[in-house]
Amino acid sequence: MKSLILYYSQCVTGNTEKIAKKIAAGLRTGGNTCDLIKLTKYSRDLEIVRSTDFKAYDLIGIGVPVYYFHPPYHILDLLHEFPRLDGLRVFLFCTSGGNPGSTLYQMKVILDQKGLKIIDGYDRWIGHDVHQMYSRRGGHLESSDGHPTIEELEEAEKFGENLIKKVEDPNTPEKTDFWDKESSSAKMWTFEGIQKWFPEFNLVEERCTSCGKCAEICPVDAIVLDPYPRWVKDCDRCYICELKCPEGAIVCDWGPQCDYIEDLMAKRKARKGA
Incomplete structure (x- = not known):
């Protein structure tokens, strides 16, 4: 099985990158291959999307940090530029300080228009949340200290291993139960x-x-x-x-x-x- 993970991860904490690498490790078990591409700048990333042969893969993964209960908006713009990929299987993941909001649902809405079949998604990995809004709290959200933990990283690797089974099973259903409600x-x-x-x-x-x-x-x-x-x-x-x-x-x-x-x-x- 050949898979590809596209992920955007901030240069401040690298939370999403840590999770992406562990998922890739899980996907590589049993002699399978998994390519990792780190997204960095919209202009460069757009060229990556336009030049990548997505149909050469059995599975595509897309991972992001959470910005204010949403995916980074430039990543949503990038998803709009994906070609039609009818039937290609995909999974989504994100890291957040604690509340991911409807991040994965917002990504799903765009990818549905591209014909992709989303077979899994995970939005409960916590990342160390650093932001100037927490300046009076030491510059970070206290409850996110130490995350992602060793246990969370192990869970991410297991998540990757389980994805292999889902791709191999022709009866794996499409995942539709993403949280879609918005807080105030x-x-x-x-x-x-x-x-x-x-x-x-x-x-x-x-x-x-x-x-x-x-x-x-x-x-x-x-x-x-x-x-x-x-x-x-x-x-x-x-x-x-x-x-x-x-x-x-x-x-x-x-x-x-x-x-x-x-x-x-x-x-x-x-x-x-x-």
Whole structure:
């Protein structure tokens, strides 16, 4: 059996990459092969999609981190560019800080249009959740510390092994029970919503050395050097440019978002104690 896993994983934590590699290890048992392709930039990834012979594979896997209860929006754009692949089997997976929302369902809706048959999906692997919204909590979601755990990685490898059985069984049904409901936060954080609600990018020029790191790691090429970084289009609002700037030259005001998270956490704690 020959399989392919396409995955996007942030350069901050690499959660999704860890899971993808373990699933691949499971898929390689019994002499089977599994190719891994890491998605990095939309322009490059688009060429990969257009040049890959997907029909040479028995199974395709697609994995993503969760952005604000959604898949990264540039990955959704990429899925729209897939060719028709009637009957080809596919599985989906994601990593999140705890609540994946309807991430896999949103991917499924697009892939259904391409004729793909989704035979499995998993959205309960927890990844270490680092984000500036948690600045008052040490910069990360405490409940995600230490994830993915050894047990979760072992589970991912077993997931890969079980996929072999599902591909070999001609009667494996299509998976249709993905969670499709949106929370109030998810409804607020649509692509248009995150452009309005999340902070603007501010550059402190006296700190900036025009090293180009921010432009290099931006997955949607939203940053150009002119000669300093300049944001030229709306993006996924991952804010990795701010996190990874070696000089701390990109500064965003996270006050309102931190207030929102603290209020949300307080309400959840109150509900649990009720």
